[in-house]
Amino acid sequence: MAANNIPYKIYLSENEIPKQWYNLNAAMKDKHDPFLNPATGKPCTKDDLRAVFCDDCIDQELNFTDLYIDIPEGIRDFYRMYRPAPLVRAYCLEKALGTPAEIYYKFEGNNTSGSHKLNSAAAQAYYAKKQGLKSITTETGAGQWGTALSMASAFYGLDLTVYMVKVSSEQKPYRKEVMRTYGAQVVPSPSDTTNAGRKILQEFPGTGGSLGCAISEAVEKAVTSDSCRYVLGSVLDHVVLHQSVIGLEAKAALDKYGVEIDTVIGCVGGGSNFGGLIAPFMGDKIAGKNDIDFIGVEPASCPSLTRGKYVYDFCDSAKTTPLARMYTLGCGFMPSASHAGGLRYHGMSPIVSKLYHDGYMRAVAVEQTKVFEAAEYFARTEGILPAPESSHAILAAIDEAIACKKTGQKKKILFGLTGTGYFDMAAYKQYNDGTMTDSIPSDADLAKGFASIPDIPQNK
């Protein structure tokens, strides 16, 4: 093994942790449509967002001109605790598949949050501290984002309140304990601590909650306090920006060994890990410097890219956020219970949506049982037990590598291994027990979701 002198794991040195993020918005010739203020129907201004988000994040959100944006040393201090993340050559997987393809994956799971989420959590907590805020708040479903933000808040000395979907907090009590260990206050949502929560509790006593409700509670907490802001783990442009460290490190590692990638694969939920992974590669493609095949992999149970509409929609099911033009199944779409909690989002990052719409990438939708089959195969050959979300990318990478076996092509494939599945063993148990099922929405299910898309002039 280890031909071409490429090691199993390429580690950059700590000095090679990126000093700047890569801003895809600046690289894109055609920009995505602006966020709209739902009250006015006009593009959001910075002032529209100030009560909710941190100032620096707003500046980044609306920056379409600077291709590179400096990463403050205070954030790089945090990044040094768990970065650079390794780029792994999947020798064992290649051998097991008998493929002529070269497979690489960027592994973001070697930290206690277990995922790439920490890259943006660190940045957003840093900017909140820099602004003089005392606390931040967010919602979490599966728990990866809440865990990451707990770690970052502990590091920067911020109080953190996480509204955790009640049914999740009961099903995943250990995720909650990780957050508590880092000092976060975890509030099962709906709660009686906010108007939004009290209203839901009154209407639906005993409800298990929803992500939409948890977002509403967190945003309410933020806008009703001068010293608190709301932070979000995906979808938004500044989150994609922060996640560009994934792609920048991957590209630097590949450049060291002169590897020119043919295919880049990532799972897509809100789109931030995918956007971050592809960022510098996609920038080069837009500039005509490569012809990489970019593949976003989504669950067939929540197929926003492959079956959604490219229209303006709310980012949350409670219809409290600005409107984004994106591929969406409708903010009222209820995906069936799927274990890849991080991919159960009705919409898609506006950046990724625009790139898909303009033909710079393609998307595939895959079924959950096949995803877990790939996850198990990967665990046994490469050692790492992957997160269900990440395993969507594994499945697509394996499919590509098997195709190469038939054609004899020696494609160089890169995929994003966003995290580990250590807190997802209930889902693995279903797979091991043979009780896992797939669930693909019918056209009627989709029609119900589309009916929730706001009827505004821009959507005509």
Added chain:
Amino acid sequence: MAANNIPYKIYLSENEIPKQWYNLNAAMKDKHDPFLNPATGKPCTKDDLRAVFCDDCIDQELNFTDLYIDIPEGIRDFYRMYRPAPLVRAYCLEKALGTPAEIYYKFEGNNTSGSHKLNSAAAQAYYAKKQGLKSITTETGAGQWGTALSMASAFYGLDLTVYMVKVSSEQKPYRKEVMRTYGAQVVPSPSDTTNAGRKILQEFPGTGGSLGCAISEAVEKAVTSDSCRYVLGSVLDHVVLHQSVIGLEAKAALDKYGVEIDTVIGCVGGGSNFGGLIAPFMGDKIAGKNDIDFIGVEPASCPSLTRGKYVYDFCDSAKTTPLARMYTLGCGFMPSASHAGGLRYHGMSPIVSKLYHDGYMRAVAVEQTKVFEAAEYFARTEGILPAPESSHAILAAIDEAIACKKTGQKKKILFGLTGTGYFDMAAYKQYNDGTMTDSIPSDADLAKGFASIPDIPQNK
């Protein structure tokens, strides 16, 4: 931060993964007393052990002459999947403590087994495969060892049966699922698959099982099949040998930056991680080349070194194994429920016992609530959520660093961070809830344990 140009994490290159293990038995001028066959009272021969253990492991177990023993390439192939493990400079912890000491830790938790156990699991599975065996078997309590062996068995293509203490398999269902995902058969013990299990079930219907019983079942499975052997995760000399990769990598990383360590700290349960961490440093101390302060940290609830006797005892509570001269609380000692499952062992590695007896190291016993306090502090400052076992070493390292603050000494402290606590969140929950208690055995408790020590001539 990052003075002296020492990075946060020192990664060796893959070529620097040790090519040979370091055999402490050869380095020690005074050897530990031999294992005894309990039937004859005479030193164990290789033939005594052949029905139970793999041939190569037996050779290593009884090798007191070769200071270095080659690591086969087939094992290094596996090591490359997750090694070299980083040596971390704990800048953030130093800063938080305000200590003049330099703190380093060797982190063995960045793999799916979550601990150092994989180092010996890989070796033992490799040797079983090399011998032409079809299957191996073992017992597991907390589950780290069973997980590690599942990964190694999947890699080398061996069938694995893990006898998991029934109460553990019920309390830690997710550990079981990780093993199943790697293809292991996990049998709650006692089971009706062995004579030993059936006997216990008949005597104690509905029992939750014990490690002693699980060992008996696994050994029975091994000795009743020509193509199966039993493998053990700690205590024995060949396990300490395999774990020497920890110390060898740590020393190589420190040597690169010219760091001469003053203090080496590790947690001690069976003793294999500690023996492996200290191996090359201790060899140099025995040869008069350094004067390092070695500290083994054990739980006050199971204080084999600090309160045990240095006598011959059985390695298991079912009294089926050879007799080892070691520090022991008696093979019948029942430690109270402590969450550091990996440290609840009545005895101690004969190598570590001998070094302690001869004054080459010291030992401290610490209480569980203080251990979790240190664990939480470490998680919040260094990011990594540590295993309860590893946190014993963290506590002692923090105590040493605080002492340096008082004396102004700039000691260089190395400790072993053996693993992560992601599957130990029930214990963290107790700590977070404030319901965790300490439990220190009374002299009467100890006397009961000592009464189970065999009454043989060598113990007079």
